[in-house]
Amino acid sequence: MRRMFLFSLLAFFALTLLFMWLTGFSEFRFGYVILGILFLLSFLGVYDVLQKKHAIRRNFPVVGNFRYLFESISPEIQQYFIESNTSGRPFSRNLRALAYRRSKNVNDTHPFGTQRDIHLEDYIALRHSIYAKKPVEEDLRVLVGGPDCKQPYSASILNISAMSFGSLSSNAISALNRGALKGEFYHNTGEGGISPYHMEGGDLCWQIGTGYFGCRNETGGFDEVKFREKAILTKVKMIEIKLSQGAKPGHGGVLPGVKNTKEIAEIRGVKEGTTIVSPPSHTAFGNPKELVQFIQKLRELSDGKPIGFKLCIGRTEEFEDICKAMLEHSIYPDFITIDGAEGGTGAAPLEFSDSVGLPLEPALIFARLTLDKHRIKDRIRLIASGKALSAFSIVKNMALGADMCNSARAFMFSLGCIQALRCNTNSCPTGVATQDKHLKKGLVITDKAERVYNFHKNTVHAVKELLGASGYSHTSELSIRDLVRGDEMVEFANHFFPDSVINHLHHKS
Ligand SMILES: Cc1cc2nc3c(=O)[nH]c(=O)nc-3n(C[C@H](O)[C@H](O)[C@H](O)COP(=O)(O)O)c2cc1C
Structure with missing residues (x-):
């Protein structure tokens, strides 16, 4: 010196x-x-x-x-000076602007025509009908809960995907929950457990990850008593066991030390300021039989609420094995959430985000056809998650076999996220994905709750318009045949399944 x-x-x-x-x-x-x-x-x-x-x-x-x-400052330079309307990633400027406009309840129309090159191979579109209908007035809802479920839940077709208090700020969680309350859709807690900010009145899907936050014993395992305490809360409408997540399949959740505040550490039952990496898999079960038995246990402990699991598919044969275990033990989940490898995260190793797991489209087709093949689809709802931002992406997922969609980053945009790509640093400039008390103050809960509500309302309305253009009244009428490029997808499906199953999908009720 x-x-x-x-x-x-x-x-x-x-x-x-x-x-x-x-x-x-x-x-x-x-x-x-x-x-x-x-x-x-x-x-x-x-x-x-x-x-x-x-x-x-x-x-x-x-x-x-x-x-x-x-x-x-390269993300900012990229975004403000280099990126075109269609090129930004993970979400293009056009898509982000759509989410902002729908959240603000302002004109969401688009001028002059498409800016996409629709002759490129990845063009997928809806095969609309000459006999288009007016969009239906009634809300689009789906009943979740098979024959073994005692408290079925009527869910919206679009809900807030798992994002924990920890990855998101308390203000962001409160705004999401209030928006969910006003719009009557559910808010998935993420694996960080239920915080006071989740208790603003909105319906909850309580997620249980490998860290068992909120129902964790001293050794980090599953605690039945703590589970039951929360599972029977009135606002907990569904319970989701997280097997894996598209942005980091096979890797536990990551909460960077800088974001692990005293309050979050208390809620999760961990040490403040340390980076928390959840185990890569569950300790409560280790094979398909134990998984379905765990589902049964949660169903009993929760007095019969809908129980499901979320995963990003990797080895298709493992999914098949779980279906066989369901049949063998006559225990079925009420829902399965399929997360595509394109999914988002607060923090993950790049290799896992870039190169592990099946993208949503093939995973969804595979899951749907496997459930159909085993004739168990009727009792299980399929939820799709992965870039469900525009109404078309939702309609496409339904056509490929989903019953409902969850969306994470689109709702982040409704909170004011600008895709600054800082979720893992605690310096999110919009106060959405940070625990910095000065930054989170910028996010005004009442204003953003309204935007969350608007985004959901306007997006579901746009879904109804697309359904109308196809001559339908409900998303359950859609099938793979409603998509241009559907034949290529059928070819993909043929690769895995005999024609009879595919025909079944084409005529799904
Ligand atoms: C900030 C953030 C936090 C997340 N936290 C969780 C989580 O706790 N549990 C989980 O299963 N998925 C989590 N995810 C993944 C989302 O729930 C979702 O599956 C994924 O982002 C795909 O949806 P999207 O394309 O609509 O964002 C998180 C995603 C983001 C962006």
Whole structure:
């Protein structure tokens, strides 16, 4: 440090002399300001040369710092100056704008025609009908709960996907829950458990992950007594066992230490400030038979509420084995949530987000046809999750076999998320995915709850319009045949299943 100080002093004197010689110092108005800047730059330059961590800064003192500066604001540069309307990822500017407009209840129409290249291979569209109908007035709902369920739940076709208090701020959770209350749809708690902010009156789907937060014993395993206490709460309408998540299948949930506040640590029963990585799989069960028995146990402990599980499909044969166990033990979940590998997360290793698991479309087709093949679909609702933002994405999922959709990031947009890609750093500028109390203050709960409500209402209305264009009144009338590129999907399905099953799907009731 001393050496550095001497060096900077030396550099400073050299620069000062040069500066005075060049400008005639006494006549220059901002001389002291410039001197100060020169001093700071010389200090920085010497520091750059002496530090050993960054080669670029050692080799190119002062100017080398611009590389790190630009790197740190590259998402903003990308978003504001480079990205086109259709190119942004994970969500394009057009899609984000759609979510914002629907949330603000303002004009959500689009001018001049599509900006997509509809001749590209990934173009999927609806085969509408000449005999289009007016959109139906009544709400689109689906009853969740098979014959063994004592408290079936009438769910909206669009709900808030799992996002914990921890990954999201308390203000964000409160706004989501209030929006869900007003719009009569459910709010999935995420694996972080039920917090006071989930208790604003909205219906809950309580998610139980491998960390068993909220129903966890001292050794980190499942605690029946704690489970029952929460499961029988009136607002808990459904319970979801999380097997895996599309953004990190086979990897436990991750709560970065910076986001693990005292309050969150207390709710989860963990140590404050530490990074919490949940185990990659459950300790309460280890094979398909034990999974279905666990479902039965939760059903009994919750007095018969709908019980389901969420997964991103990897090995299709393992899904098949679970279906066989259901049949063998006559225990069926009330719902299964299929999360696509394109799914979002608060924090995950890049390799898991980029390269593990089946995308939603093939996974959904596979799950649907497997349930059909075993003739157990009637008792199990299929929920699709993965970029369900536009009404078309919802309609497409239903056509591929889902009964309902969950959406996470679209609801984040309704809260004001700007896709800053900082969910894992605690510095989310919009106060959505942070525990920083100053940042979260920016998110006004009452205002954003209204936007959550609006987004849901306007998106479901847009679904009704698409249904009307197809001559339908409910999403349950859709099938794979309603999609352009449907034949290619049938080909994919044929790969796995005999024709009879596919015909069954085409005529699903
Ligand atoms: C900030 C954030 C937190 C999440 N937390 C959970 C979680 O606790 N449990 C879970 O199963 N999925 C979690 N997810 C995944 C979502 O529930 C959802 O499955 C996935 O993002 C796909 O939906 P989307 O494309 O609508 O975002 C999280 C996603 C985000 C963006």
